[in-house]
Amino acid sequence: MDFLNNIFFWQSFWFLVIGSALFLFLWLDGFDQGIGMTLPFLKDDHQRRAALNAIWPVWDGNELYGLIGGGAIFATFPVVFASLLSGLYPWVVLLLIGIMMRPIAFEAWNNEPGNKAIWSWAFAVSSFLIPFVAGVALGTTIAGMPINADQVWDKGHGFWEALSPLSVLCGLAVVGLALLQGSAYLVKKTSGELQAQARKDLTPRTIFAGVSLVLVLVFALFDQGIFVNKPLAIAGIVVGLVFILGGLGGVWLHRDDKSPDAAPYWFSSAVIAGTMLLVGGLQFPTLIRSTIDPAFTLAINTPGVSNPINSLALIGGIGAVALAVTAVYTVLIYRVFKGKVDHKSNAHY
């Protein structure tokens, strides 16, 4: 078990864990966000009630994976945590407004006796801010930030520099994935008119997600000069593209009402898995690229970026056990709440 004493093993392990947490967040919270963005456009409050019932028991557990991802960065790569959040400060404020407003809007929508329109919109706007800013932040780590020798965002560079074509495209792509997930999940969990509407939405949303993902890849590979000279990056792109194209094709072929209701959801989930594999392969072992000087790039094995090995190993153990337990009861919870919902579900507790 010599590798356990190798810090690069633990750094890579945590790269994988953080990536997995982000994947779980985009996968599971993705449908919460997608349904949230759709909410104001549904026909009436019965449909909105049914749509919310589809996510109500599980959404705050889903959101948690975002927090776990962020917490894991703090616990393992505190320098990156500090540079990323202080560098992208104004953008993170927008993300946090989304994260805070969503549960508030949710509760208010449930309890508001009269006109709920304002809360539907608050829910939709916050559901848009979360994936968009998260996508921009992800894109910025790929496109690069003006990281200087002190390992922080250089003050000579304004906050708007986070908005490169690649990072904006990443934001749109993550929004697109969430929208696709949202429709697919509604097809799986609802029936009747709402399900029919969600099925109809699959077509434009598949196209939107597909086009934005392709543009992200094109920009990442050519415009930004992120060279594919590592076997891992090539593997990530190949495997990722197989998942993405297979998933998008699967959704496309299963968007009619003869296909199983759950099919679009699983194919759309595969698209998200593929996206994360692709991003992970391209990035590893880099965490944040520096646009000032490649020497300032923060990678998992840049000296001082990660915590010492004993910290990494300690929470490696705790985290592995905790995540295994979490996985078991998350599956159990989804089983308890399996099946179709409508506007009358969850009416009493």
Next chain:
Amino acid sequence: MDEMSLILSRIQFAMSAGYHFIFPPTTLGLAFFIFLSETFHLTTKKEFFRKLSSFAVRILTLVFALGVATGLLLPFMFGMNWAEFAKHAGALFGVQLAVEATVAFTIESVFIGVLFFGRDKIGAFWYWFAAFMVFFGSHLSGYIIIAANSWMQTPGGFGIDPATGRMMMVDFWAFNFNQSVGIRFAHVVAAAWMVGAFLLVGCAAWFLKHEKEVDLAKKLMTFAGIVALVMAAAQPLIGHASTLQIEQTQPGKGAAMEGIYQTTQGAPLYALGWVDEKNQKVDGIALPGMLSFFYTFDFNSVVKGMNDPEVNKHGLPPVQWVFQNFRLMVMAGVTALVVIILALWFHYKDTLVRKKKSLTIVMWTAVLPYVAVVTGWFTAEIGRQPWVIYPVETMGYPGLSTADALTKNLDQGYVWFSLIAYFVVYAICTIVFLRFLPVIVKKGLDPQPAAHGKVKE
């Protein structure tokens, strides 16, 4: 360093943590009550326990959502405003927050979903189990957070990495079982159970006042009232033990809480007062010798004041703030105790339901534990200034001052933006809480399913 960015960041963190700290104690208090009710329901099969539990669960939905909304922000703030702290202590503090998210908060949020929606989906035992897991998860989460905060007051279990000058983990358990965490956790849990119990007592008072579901409301008054009484009576003792602990490890904070400048034999306890920081004295109502008695059971013992070099060796906090917040906390707690004693007495005599004015007072007493919780938190956090991480002489650790914890070159405009944005969100939170808590309560202690329709038919 930009002085204004520091002040704004401090105001922002105080506002955010203080505001957040309204909701988790409510969650802990309600989770405790729900767990008790479900246990009694499972063992006695009495229906009213189920009804009271369901009532508390309906309030918990709102409180938990607001707690999550306001709490998710806090860890991000360490990276945004306190980046130097995040780098310095990430190997311990960051690990602790990650453990909280993966171990405790997942349990809590997953099983809270079962509590809200699972009553008719799973059997009675498993519903009880979910209530237990919510109780366990929320309190474990509370422990992990209070341990992290206590560690900043009484650090342990760390070393300094020679390569980077930053902290590294040496002993996870010494971190989690640091000197002050035991008594501070007890103090917070007792406060939380008080908050939850007084909130439910307030609800019972509302139902009695409006003579709705009187039988069930009386049962709620008895049940929640007893919890409220026990916790309100125990809290002064626990709090006192906590001050003794503070005397040992943070003497500057302790002396500031009591407003003692000069080392005094037979030191007085100020029931009320105003600190004259310039002339180093307190004007107010003094109980002679009482502070000495509290510390040593001897009216004539010596209490060291803030001018003693042993006391102020790590600097002093802003005395007035600490002194007044401490007094507000104590007064709020003692007033709540008096009210609950009287309320339970008249309730026992069965005359409470006729005293409408008294019921109004009992109802509004639910606010007092919140006042105590927030002012108590301010006492603890302002009292440790000027340090974020307190110095440890025995380890040769010089501490991390609040000014040094701030993000380097933090743009003042950014902090204005976030401060105003968070303020607006908290204002919306407050409106939602004050608007919908009555909506949930007024639906009744045991609403019929027809009255539950979330959508107008």
